[in-house]
Amino acid sequence: MxxxxxxxxxxxxxxxxxSDDGVIVATAKGCNWNAIDPVHQIQGLEGSFIHWNxxxxxxxxxxxxCCSGTTPSYNVRVVRSPSPEGPYxxxxxxxxxxxxxxxxxxxxxxxxxxxxxSLLQDGPELVMVYHYLKDNTTVPNMGxxxxxxxxxxxxxxxx
Numbered sequence: 001m002x003x004x005x006x007x008x009x010x011x012x013x014x015x016x017x018x019s020d021d022g023v024i025v026a027t028a029k030g031c032n033w034n035a036i037d038p039v040h041q042i043q044g045l046e047g048s049f050i051h052w053n054x055x056x057x058x059x060x061x062x063x064x065x066c067c068s069g070t071t072p073s074y075n076v077r078v079v080r081s082p083s084p085e086g087p088y089x090x091x092x093x094x095x096x097x098x099x100x101x102x103x104x105x106x107x108x109x110x111x112x113x114x115x116x117x118s119l120l121q122d123g124p125e126l127v128m129v130y131h132y133l134k135d136n137t138t139v140p141n142m143g144x145x146x147x148x149x150x151x152x153x154x155x156x157x158x159x
Contacts (some may be wrong), residue, residue, distance in 0.1 A: 001067050007050075007084050024085060047076075048114045051126075053149050056080040058156060060128075062115030069116060072113030072133060077101030078156060091155055105145075105158060110135040114143060128158070 007021040011159045047062035058080045064073030079088035079096040087095060094100035105114045105128070117130040134141050146159040 003110065021084070026123070029040065037040055049118055050084060051119045052084075053156075055083055056154060057084045057088075058119055059096070060104065060119065063101065064113075064115075067114055070108075073113040074113035076104045076115055076117050076128075076130065077104040078104045080155075091153075102155070104156065113145070119147065 005025050008018045008019055010017040010019070024099040035037050040104075047060075047061045051060065058078055060076055060078050063075050066072055077090070079090050079101050081088040081142045087097065090100045091097055093101040105117075107113065112133040112135075114130050114132040117128050119126060119128050121127075128145050128147050130143050130144075130145075131137065131140050132143050147156050147159055148157050
């Protein structure tokens with residue numbers, strides 16, 4: 001499979017203000033995994049989303065198995081790097097390439113299998129949008145939570 005994930009940047013988000021910073025990860029023809037959805041490269045890892053919060057790039061990923069009956073193991077983890085190309089490390093300093101990541105959003109209070117996340121700016125607030133199962137059912141729901149970055153550690157926190 002031939003695919004790629006590229007990085008584009010803009011200080012305003014306006015048309016014509018974007019710069020192409022090139023390829024982050026790519027696969028060549030004949031590869032058995034897809035760079036757009038790396039679940040085949042790293043089993044159980046998907047939904048990758050990178051967010052810049054100076055001086056780091058934060059990589060949010062979904063781990064585990066989504067929607068597996070009434071006990072999904074899906075959860076969101078985060079790692080960070082000073083470069084969008086990595087290397088990325090969790091809050092304890094362990095490498096993401098070794099399968100590590102700081103748990104950011106996991107099951108709690110009747111919320112099961114949160115993941116498939118995206119981050120977006122809603123006015124002055126940064127929010128995470130994700131799906132989850134409620135009270136151990138198989139009915140999907142949408143979650144929206146504000147994220148702030150701890151001014152001391154620099155790591156993200158759900159509000």
